[in-house]
Amino acid sequence: MASRESWATRIGFIIAAVGSAVGLGNIWRFPFLTGEAGGAAFLVVYLGLVAVVGLPVLLAELVIGRRSKRNPIGAFDALGKPAWKFIGGLGALAGLIILSYYSVVGGWVIQYIIGSLTGGYVADSEAFFLDVAMGWDTVAFDFVFMAIVAGIVALGIRNGLERAAKVMVPSVIVLLVVLAAYGATLDGASAAYSYYLSPDMEYLTGNFFSILPDAAGQAFFTLSLGMGVMITYASYLGEDRSLLKDSGYIVVIDTAIAFLAGLVVFPFLFTQGIEPGSGGAGAVFISLAAAFAELPAGNLIGAVFFIMLGIAALTSAFSILEVVVSFVIDSTDIERTPATIVIAASIFVIGIPTALDLTYLDLYDKFANNILLILGGMLLSIFVGLVYADGAKAELSEGSPLGASIAPIWVLVSAVVVPVVLAITLYFGVVEYIEFLRESFL
Numbered sequence: 001m002a003s004r005e006s007w008a009t010r011i012g013f014i015i016a017a018v019g020s021a022v023g024l025g026n027i028w029r030f031p032f033l034t035g036e037a038g039g040a041a042f043l044v045v046y047l048g049l050v051a052v053v054g055l056p057v058l059l060a061e062l063v064i065g066r067r068s069k070r071n072p073i074g075a076f077d078a079l080g081k082p083a084w085k086f087i088g089g090l091g092a093l094a095g096l097i098i099l100s101y102y103s104v105v106g107g108w109v110i111q112y113i114i115g116s117l118t119g120g121y122v123a124d125s126e127a128f129f130l131d132v133a134m135g136w137d138t139v140a141f142d143f144v145f146m147a148i149v150a151g152i153v154a155l156g157i158r159n160g161l162e163r164a165a166k167v168m169v170p171s172v173i174v175l176l177v178v179l180a181a182y183g184a185t186l187d188g189a190s191a192a193y194s195y196y197l198s199p200d201m202e203y204l205t206g207n208f209f210s211i212l213p214d215a216a217g218q219a220f221f222t223l224s225l226g227m228g229v230m231i232t233y234a235s236y237l238g239e240d241r242s243l244l245k246d247s248g249y250i251v252v253i254d255t256a257i258a259f260l261a262g263l264v265v266f267p268f269l270f271t272q273g274i275e276p277g278s279g280g281a282g283a284v285f286i287s288l289a290a291a292f293a294e295l296p297a298g299n300l301i302g303a304v305f306f307i308m309l310g311i312a313a314l315t316s317a318f319s320i321l322e323v324v325v326s327f328v329i330d331s332t333d334i335e336r337t338p339a340t341i342v343i344a345a346s347i348f349v350i351g352i353p354t355a356l357d358l359t360y361l362d363l364y365d366k367f368a369n370n371i372l373l374i375l376g377g378m379l380l381s382i383f384v385g386l387v388y389a390d391g392a393k394a395e396l397s398e399g400s401p402l403g404a405s406i407a408p409i410w411v412l413v414s415a416v417v418v419p420v421v422l423a424i425t426l427y428f429g430v431v432e433y434i435e436f437l438r439e440s441f442l
């Protein structure tokens, strides 16, 4: 077992958890998926899933973590249910895959910081993106990002991250609000808002099951759920606080930042006449870079924005690597530093294809999010709902009268609603994934 630290301050945990949740998922992934899947229709399904499955699974992870005070694999031993340990293993696998391309996108962000300072994207933001996103340069910047993440994890400077997160979250919100306000003045704003905010009911009902896997995968990804990050973070908690309240902060802040990112990105896309679904993974980078290129002092605003995004990405990437590293440290005799180096290097190698070709990035991304995280979330939910219901109820009630009154409903929802919704989601996710494989590789 690694030594059991605990959070330095009451808000330290919330900040670290928010730091993990808020990242590329909110500002990069959310707007591009929304653009690909019909705008407001996607937003509605996503928000519904955050409430119906995201919140209960977040509570499940927090409860398991705080009660067991262990890493996501050891936790099930500590709770006397060793047969369920494989959920933690599944999470570690999801972590390997997610971090392998997350760090690639982190490398893009580094290139955009440089591009802002040198004016690299001013002439042609689309060409710049393609240059940034694929090739051996991309591999090199992926390496740089990964080395930074590994350095932080190896040093275990949690304080550095706590401090970075304290500055990061407010700054991201301020910057996004400023950009959204600027976006509101653009020509394309009203068309963008109607695309983003008023759902086309016919489209929604007609495409519900194809929207579902992406929306659910995004709900899990953005809240850092389904792979044990929140179990790990909650394992460092004392008993004296309301997990319900903490989960509320995490969900509200994370969702608000994603929502704001949409308010920024869509007016810029519509104003430049870019089809919202067309840019794919590049949509956000292309549209924002084009916007910064036109703004007065745009290179400065751009640099600040991408630095914030880079910090947001780091605090998320750190949490993913930490889960895998803590698993290896706990289950072998390997020390933290060599474990971190070996794991980071392996993840880097696994990620190389995604730095060379965006199709691989999609391949990894959909598999990890729409399949592994959903499966992990479903199993965690069944665990607290059916296998460990009494302990789970007791833990949620700890330090929280409101938690105590909600606990029976939460356990019921976890036993029935969440597994059913996620089983349906998983089915369509697998079907869609097979289709995607066929289209891309055959």
Ligand code: PHE
Pocket (backbone or CB within 6 Å): 020, 021, 022, 023, 024, 025, 026, 098, 220, 221, 222, 223, 224, 225, 227, 229, 316, 317, 319, 320
């Ligand atoms: N939630 C992070 C983001 O939105 C990504 C992440 C996924 C972090 C899974 C940890 C675990 O960027």
